[in-house]
Amino acid sequence: MAAALLIAAPASGQGKTTVAAALARLHARQGRRVRCFKCGPDFLDPMWLEAASGRPVDALDLWINGPDDCAQRLAAAASKADLIIVEGVMGLFDGEPSAADLAQRFGIPVAAVIDAGAMAGTFAAVAHGLRHWRHALPWAGVFANRVGSPRHADMLREALDPARPDDGGPWLGQLSRSDTVALPERHLGLTMPAEAADTRARLDAAADAVAGQPLGRELAAWPRWQPPQAPQPAPCRRPLAGRRIAVARDAAFAFIYAANLEVLRELGARPVFFSPLAGDSLPPCDALWLPGGYPELHAARLAECARLRAQIAAHVQSGKPLWAECGGLMVLAERLVDATGRSHAMWGLLPGTAVLGRRLAALGPHEMPLAAEAMPLRGHSFHWSRFETTLEPASFTTPQRRSAAAGDGDGDGDGEAVYELGSLRASWFHPWFASSPAAAARLFDMPSPFRP
Structure with missing residues (x-):
């Protein structure tokens, strides 16, 4: 024990x-x-x-x-x-x-x-x-x-x-x-x-x-601790069986829950990792995940990834799903303004500019409703940046107030915006896939998970 x-x-x-x-x-x-x-x-x-x-x-x-x-x-x-x-x-x-x-x-x-x-x-x-x-x-x-x-x-x-x-x-x-x-x-x-x-x-x-x-x-x-009696997890369907999901993973895209990768595997998917900072090409895949991290610290290097940018654009144009969260959203913007005020040309798949602020922009737990799913995805938001765009959100997360330290998205009470352009979905929101595996699968599938 x-x-x-x-x-x-x-x-x-x-x-x-x-x-x-x-x-x-x-x-x-x-x-x-x-x-x-x-x-x-x-x-x-x-x-x-x-x-x-x-x-x-x-x-x-x-x-x-x-x-x-x-x-x-x-x-x-x-x-x-x-x-x-x-x-x-x-x-x-x-x-x-x-x-x-x-x-x-x-x-x-x-x-x-x-x-x-x-x-x-x-x-x-x-x-x-x-x-x-x-x-x-x-x-x-x-x-x-x-x-x-x-x-x-x-x-x-x-x-x-x-x-x-x-x-x-x-x-x-x-x-x-x-x-x-x-x-x-x-x-x-x-x-x-x-x-x-x-x-x-x-x-x-x-x-x-x-x-x-x-x-x-x-x-x-130390006193012996009695672990909890845990219920058996519900059987997991495998809607992503046989699908390869490319996952960016390096110092710019480092915010990945190990448990999220476990859920993808349980759903039948095979995560395949690549490093934009190392100059990797987009591996052959059925869907793409750009996690959060520190793109603002590597903006100049990411701006040079012209080949990868073209490959990701072709991926989206072919109708293959792309889920980008927080730092992933920043990289997909047209421009990124770093902490020094310097502007970098990014990958340009989302119209707008990501700007690193000087104070916390959002902190707190949220959930993201998806169409036709009984259980929304739960997770959190934590970022210093803002996204200046004319693009209308496809949806919003719902903030869960828990303390004075937990804000509501950009402070407007509507939670975090979720953007969608074709098969591209992006938000500041970091989901915990195990909170609703079926909903998580929808992020890497078609059609739109946000529209009936």
Whole structure:
């Protein structure tokens, strides 16, 4: 039976990913089987957790996935793993559903990471509030991040009332403020591990810092976790049987849920990968998927892909489906304006200009209704860019309000626009295919999934 922890915090930016990755790396390099999950939709944090654990990382979201899908993934992981680590999202109680909801539903003990860099005795008050805000929340303890000195660590630990060890503790240890441990960031969050030459060194340094502390203790010291009873998944039809789906995958198109690829395979499709940045041609395929990523960081190189642009245009002109999400939409625009204000000619299959903004344009969960489907696709939206176009949307996603941090598409309350030109479909929306496999199949099929 596996041990399990949910690494949470009072807010974003406290160091959840660093601590979760440190713990995963510590046990993985000792030969233990570690499975990590990310609470809520995310692409970047899971990349670091995968680099630390050596295994793919799935998202767990009670609204987007649904409780059954979450239970199935946790149960499957627990059957093969020694340790389950779930990284929370935002603050412990932020959003509906929150990380606390997930922990309570599946009985996963919470280890709270608190950025203690500018506090002393208040550390204990924050820990107390996190532990007791909700009755009967499973609790493992509290961990201090960005600690300034050994004396600072002593002050934080001593602030936890030793006469009441259940008040906010137990104390799980600390990470010192260190540029060699902190994970690098940019506008969408963390950078990708593949971009850093010192990824392994950072993870090992973080693991070394956790080793020997209560958080890094032997798994036998942790309470055994009872995995959920998972319902059997419904039999999956194979409407995409025999079809090849070309999937762009490189540093510009890196935001791909491993679970989405699994769903495509279960639907009968064969994903075939290619790299626009490497100069690859479009492989022979029946449908094409341009995922999200960082096209704005590679706009000049993507602008040079004239042969690939012509091949994709011919693909669409022949009536073969193309699904483009977020960064994929940006590449299909006529122009892309990057963070420096420089304009790049893109692939020109969608009329308009994608402009990288200076602040967050949208963040939050959405669902996308499709014609003749009982279950809409659920997923999320997270982007800094806007799309300036005269093209009328074929449809809109429906935003699900969950917290003050979750916006409504472009702020107009209509959700994210879904554009359609012939067999080309594009949106800022990132779908979770397992929320409705039948609807996901429609994105890679004809006729239009948005019109009766």
